[in-house]
Amino acid sequence: MNSHPLNEWITPEIQDRNERILKRPPVLDIQKLHKSFEHKGKPVEVLREIDFTAYKREFICVVGPSGCGKSTLARLVAGLETIDDGQILMDGEAVKAPGPDRGMVFQSYSLFPWMTVKDNVMFGLVESGMSKLTAESEALQWIDLVGLEKFADSYPHQLSGGMKQRVAIIRALANQPKVLLMDEPFAALDPKNRLKMQQYLLEIWQNIDITIFFITHDLDEAIYLADRILVLDAHPGRVKEVVNVPLPRPREEETFLSPAFMATKVYLESLVHHEDEEVEDMEDKLKMVRMVSVNSDVPDIF
């Protein structure tokens, strides 16, 4: 363990915080999870023997190459897919179906287009049996929290991408779930808005009692947000490593430039991008040699 390349960046404070996290009660316990899909009549193994525990109020990011089943993992936790083998425990209880204790935010904006922002946020509250009046006042508080009070009566199509995702997040949080599952929620946003949304999310997470399970393919995003990063391997998806992020909190924009951040990124890249992706690279190489320049005014751009 001493030889771990990131150890030099783990300060005593971070070490202390990490140890305290592991002493909290576990919220989400994934045990020996297997999942296969049928593809063209043949079963394809997507996840193999996933073991992972997330503790109370922890921020977990899941990264891995495409095809590692990270989305499937989130959907299994949400109860949107059936478990082949193993189990997922939420506060000690096995997950069998979707439920309001696990909120989910999807990459595609899944707001109900025929409902106003307010009605969208009220949706889960009304489903849980709350009266319309209480639900409304509660929804308005949430909307206020993310600064969308002016848009409470707008329809989703009138909002920007970032605003839509803010609504999707508070719609999930309004139900007071124990875990918030997020499946590449900011992938469709431009870089500037993405950073803003990441900061929003961290702020929300610091202020309410929630464990976040965040799927992403963006390593910067994972390092910036997470306490621990679950790195998956592809074909089939397996746990490659669980990385403790050696960055203090609260994290600022400057965090992206710190040496510890860089070192973590280099290390994660070495975990995620390995041999088999280079093979694909070779096939992707343009065959420029075959091109013959004809009458170009600028013979060489260098």
Add this chain to the structure above:
Amino acid sequence: MSINFSTWFTPRTPLDKPSKRLLTFGSFAIPLLLWCLFSYAPFLWHPQVEITQSGGVSYFREGTLVDKEVFQKVVDKKVAENPGIDVSELPQGIPSNPVYLPAPHEVATAFYTAFTTPPKRSNEPWLHESLWHSIQVIAWGFFWAMLFGVPLGVLAGTYASASHIIEPFTEFFRYLPAPAFGALAVAILGIYDAPKIAIIFIGTFFQMVLIVAATTRKLNIALVEASLTLGCKGLRMIRRVILPGILPDLYRDMRILLGWAWTYLIVAELIGTSSGITWFITQQARYKNFDNVFAAILIIGIIGLVTDIILARLGKRLFPWHNSK
């Protein structure tokens, strides 16, 4: 804004306003122009001759239509029999179209007089009464089809199990031509409106189930999954998520199917005692009042087009969130 012709020939490019107006106008004007040409330009087609002077031929009466060749033969024969005959004593006539192609102005007149002329017999309905009868038959047939078709379609689109129990039989049944059930419908339901409504029902119901199921399946799965994670399921989900989610498309489907209902109307109304607009058309055809026949067909077209435009406008107001898709 002026007309930009280059957009007319660029694939999938929206047109400017004047172009749209011009082309929409042309879409009606061109067929009308062709009709006018064939009716008013005597050198185009006009295969018959309308007699204006019998010239002593017993079976030529003023206003009678005869084929051009027959007319020419008679004239030639006359000339051969009396070589010195004066031209004014020969049969004469003007080029004319057959009775089944009335000119636009004749149809336009008929369009007006059809509503103002009392029926030939006192127990026969006026045109507007026939029309109203047809509209009622369509409305009932379509109402029953919707009452059963939409719920079944939504169920089939929501649950794979419902889809497998409902759709195979529906798929089979929709190939059976609705008019083939005419005799059966009369035997079971009598000769009045019930069998007609049944034919419209059979003609639209089975298509409706399949189309509604397909529309339901097109609903973004993320909306269904989001509602599941928010604690919504079963019939509540159908009511709160699926129905409102597909409503704009469902509305559009109904508009299209209503058009189909009109095409089944003509067959349906011939079953049992002929009634409605079809009765009017067949009756007028029997009297060779083809101008009235054309007027009646035009009325059906106009009613269909106008209801569709009204429903489309209404849809835009009902589903404001749907426009910016």
